[in-house]
Amino acid sequence: MSVKFIKETDFNDFVGKMMEARTVVGPVAKKTKFVFGELESVDQLRLDYDVTILPPKKLFFPPRQDLLKFHGQKGTSCICPQPKVLFGVHYYDIKAIDQTDFLFNENNADQNYLANREATTIIGTTIQNVSPRAFFGSVGKNVNPKGHDGFLTRINGGWVFETLTSKGRDLLDFGKFIDADDAQKAEAAKVNTEEKTKSPEKIKAEGDVVAQKVRKSFSEDELWEEFAKDCFSCGSCNIVCPTCYCFDVQDNWNVDQHSGARTRSWDGCLKADFAECSLGQGACENFRETKGSRFRHRIMRKAVYSNEKLGGPACVGCGRCSLSCTADIADPVNVINRIVEG
Amino acid sequence: MAVRVAYFDFTCCEGCQIEMTNFGDAAFLELLNHVEVVEFREAMSEKTTEPIDIAFIEGSFSRESDRKRLEEIRERASIVIAYGACAATGGINALKNHQGDYKKAVYGKDSEMPHLDSMCARGVDAAIKVDYKIHGCPMDKNEFVRVVSHLLHGKEPVIPDYPVCVECKQNETVCRYQLGDHCLGQVARAGCGAPCPADGIPCEACRGFVSNPNEEALEKVLIENGGLSAERAKYKSRMFAANHRSDAVKE
Amino acid sequence: MACGTCNCNSPEIENLFMPKEALITETKWMTKDTKHFVLKWADGSKVSHQPGQIVEASLFGFGEIPLGFATSPTQENSFELVIRQVGRVSTALCKLEAGDTMLIRAPLGKGFPLDELRGEKVMIIAGGLGIVPTRSLINYITDRRDEFKSFTLFYGARNPSELLFKEDLVKWRSSKDVHYFETVDGCCEEDNWKGNTGVITTLFKQAEVTPDTKVIICGPPIMYRFVMMELYKCNVPHENVYVDLERRMKCGVGKCGHCQINDKYVCIDGPVFKYSELDSKEEAL
Structure with a gap:
């Protein structure tokens, strides 16, 4: 759709404005580790996380989810998606979400998952720090991340924001975005290619x-x-x-x-x-x-x-x-x- | 018609009865619409000899002289539930099973008093048939309500038989091992909701072991990953799971 | 109905897990622990399943269990289920009587491949509760007898008191529509059993099975291997054999993973499988 740039100094303001308008879930610290949690303040956001304890599937497919409520033998459906922005997802998790999207949809569409998924805007981000046991660079190399609405790449002096859907583009309203120039686009592409080589563990076959x-x-x-x-x-x-x-x-x-x-x-x-x-x-x-x-x-x-x-x-x-x-x-x-x- | 329930205690601290009175909120009062409590030492003075629908037994079976009272309860009750670690498995009392001189150590000059004449501590199922067990030290009041709820409907209660790790992960609690600590969550029976690790305390397996605990691997992980000495790792799970361990004293 | 969680008024979104009400019109204990139910849809709709398909039957508060349809869709206005009391849900369901409501999600899964069976010799080998789901096909064949060539049925139970559908057995024993053979693993004097005694494979001595027969097997897990050995002796190729499998099916819609065998989900890819689809799949049989 479009490739934009926002200055580092304007970035927190963007997140803050987005939080005023939307429920935003992003990586936050928990003791020495990270989890995806609902942001209460901008400075909680830790886009430098390595990996979260649980993957973002928990937002669409919670650890415990009521499928139906009942009174006596009368049942009521309780699919009630709450719109939110899932902000700062690494590319391996985007690939995983794409898989669960497919799996919950195939044969019998499971709206208990899908409705939550559709209500969510997913923004990916560059892996700034790598988990010590990650091996994303050597698995499923031919499978590209898709299904997300935008992707943020950290480059010198700011962030390149590629919007991929109208849900992603809607977020542009919250920040001082300008069109990214060719050098910025090239730098972002380089960052995202390089990150795939940074995982420490390797599977030794295709x-x-x-x-x-x-x-x-x-x-x-x-x-x-x-x-x-x-x-x-x-x-x-x-x-x-x-x-x-x-x-x-x-x-x-x-x-x-x-x-x-x-x-x-x-x-x-x-x-x-x-x-x-x-x-x-x-x-x-x-x-x-x-x-x-x-x-x-x-x-x-x-x-x-x-x-x-x-x-x-x-x-x-x-x-x-x-x-x-x-x-x-x-x-x-x-x-x-x-x-x-x- | 309300289901008649009664509470009995044997070798224990009665903490599980206290935990019951800790409800003190709408949940417990609501439950009282469905059950009639006919005997409950920590909360009332009445006693009965009438038949009861559900007997909740707290405390371990550790004196032969208690057998008769247990048998009487069994006879009066349609369903017997051992609740709390002591009644379910012998709990912490079973530590004595591995201790030769505990009486002298604990009671000194009074150690020869007749009521201290006890044997190995076991769950009450060593004396009578127990229908269900509610584990934990203390038992979890929410699990208690769920079990009672199922029984009120004539449904066999669902008692978890998987490790505490499951609940820690679902809660997204940072693993004790990742904080340089140790934990028994890998072999401990879940159902408590894993509050201890979330509060910064390793799981001590107060609900006993799952049905198929990997004791060998636990010892290895406690040493290699949890930093425990070989001696400590070996006996670590004895506190609450003495009767579940493969070296349990079989009398 | 709007969302039951809050007052959001979101439009009703189709929920895979919402059961339909079925009214129980008749019940009968078939053995001391196995009960027969005749049901019809509470909304008056006709049955729409294929023989061999499954239902998830439930009561709120107790849970759901998978069951096979015991009747053929040729019986349009009602369907039948057979429930053995083995666990929480089945025990609760067995307490239901005529006039009560049972909650059902159906039809689920893939049934017997009628197109591959029509115009062929068909043989059904049912052990124990395996007679229940296969009865949906037995009744289909006897109701549309001229669509099939010869039809042979083997039925084995643990002992005479465990034989199900006793009224059907009387019919089958004397029917020209089906070559019916039965056996029990064992019996005592009071049973007054005059028939064959021995495991189900002992029936192969009594019947002729030609390689072009389409064979359907449904029974306890242990039975499949021994039946396959007999079919091998009869030169029946794997492509001609269908098995109706039982697994721990929890969701019934191919999601929860409990019934997965290799890349197949018993609840949606089955419960009926062509044997040749499974013989390369470990853990299947």
Whole structure:
């Protein structure tokens, strides 16, 4: 659409004006880490963050989300999107949002997600600091980020703001933007190309080779049990993953014992009973009973199973799973490199 | 018709009963529209011998002489719920199971008094059949309300069986390990909502272990990642999970 | 209805998870823990499912469970479900009686491929509760008998008291429309059972199965492997075999991930799969 420039000295004013008019969610500090949170003041915004604990999926697909409310046996839908600006998303997370957009839309459109998504304006930004476990530069290289409404790149003396949709363009009203000149555009392009080389960890093969070799390793049960030996089945790797979207659904009554809600909450395929079902008469079958089989399912799900429909791996290289795994076994880079190197 | 409930306590601090009275708000009063409390030592003086629909038992089974009273409760009650860590698993009381001279250490010259004649501390399910357990030290009052709510409707209550890490991550709490601390959240049963790590305190697994805790990996992570000595790492989870650990004293 | 969360008056957005009301017109205990329900849509609409498709049945407060339709769409004004009390939801649903309302999302998933079965020899192998979803096809075939060539049905239950649809069994035993074979794993004297005893594969001795037969299998997970070994002996190729799978289907719309096998979701890509689609897929059978 258009490429604009705003001076560093005008930038906070832009964010402040935007906050007056809109609900703005952006990266903010939490202890020594970062989270996406609703901005209450401009100086909370930390565009120099490396990675957030949870990915921005939580805004569209909250950890707990009521799907329906009920009174007795009468149900009411409760899809009620709140418009907001999601400001300062790194490109790997934009890729992930694009995937969950597709997944919640395919076959049966899930408006509990999609309505929140449509009500949100997404502005991407340059990765100024890199997470120590990131590998975004070596995964899904042929998959370009899309679906966002604008992108901010930090260059000398200010920011280049590329608007991609009318939702993105609407934000121009809040700041002193001028047209970016060719030198500024070129500098922004260079910054955004270079950032992709900055991730410290690297998968040592291309996506289709990875998919092929990982798929082939399926039957190596011993290898998978070895990978998963220290697994706690805690599902942390699932929960922090920007492309994981599995959920559980539970009903609960309110304290009046008459009304209540049918609620979905984030689930994870690493949890022990994720694929368990009761067959009756006390019998139950767990279709992924061992730690190794669950560990394998996650890697297959990220590197193999969905590649065809997503056009690339269902992993964007954010490194959150590696950071969140206290046993440090979740890192897909270690797993995949071990497999591709035989 | 209101469901008749009664509270009983055994070896414990009665803190879970206190936690119950901590509701003090609309939620608890609303619940009283659906249940009739017929016995509750921390809040009322009445006692009954009538049949009860739900018996809530607090405290561990640690004296053979308590068996008879537990059996009587079981006989009177349609549903027995062990609530709080002590009743559910033996809780912190079970630390004594690994301590030879605890009586002398704790009670000194009074250690020979007959009521101190106790055995290994266990959950009350060591004496009687328990239908459901509400874990935690103290038990979580919100979970309590949910369990009661399910039972009022004749629905088997949903008791979480996954680690506390799940709840920390959902809350977006900074992991204790990333702050140079240690934690037992990876093996601890969730359901509490993980308030401790959010408040800067490592999880001590007061709700006991999940069904399949990876104890070996925990020890390794406590040493390598949590900075604990090998000795401390080995016994770290004993405080609340002594009876869940693979080295639990089997009597 | 407007948004239930606040007073925003946003227009009603279609919610995948909103069930429809179905009125229960008849119920009957088929065994001590398995109940049969006849239902019709509360809004008067006709049934619109395909044989083999599934429903998510629920009661608010208790939750949802996946079930297969037990009736064929040739029965236009009502449909039937069979529920075995095994968990929270099924126990609550089994307390419902005629006149009560059940909440249903349906039809979900892909059923039996009628186009591939028409004009062919069809064989159904059902074990235990597997008779319930396959009955939607059995009734379809017997209602439109001339659209199919020979039709063989194997049904096995744990013991005679576990046999479901006893009235249907009486019909099938004497019907010219179906070559019906039945067995029980075991029985006691009081059962007064005169039929075959043994696992379902023992029935293969009694029936002729030619390689051009289209075979549908539905039963407990353990059954598939043994039935496939028998079909292999009969030279039935994998392309001719269909399996109706059971998994932990939670959302029923291909999102929640619980029923995922490889890249397939049982709830939307199945529950009926061509065996040849699955034999390269680990964890499927």
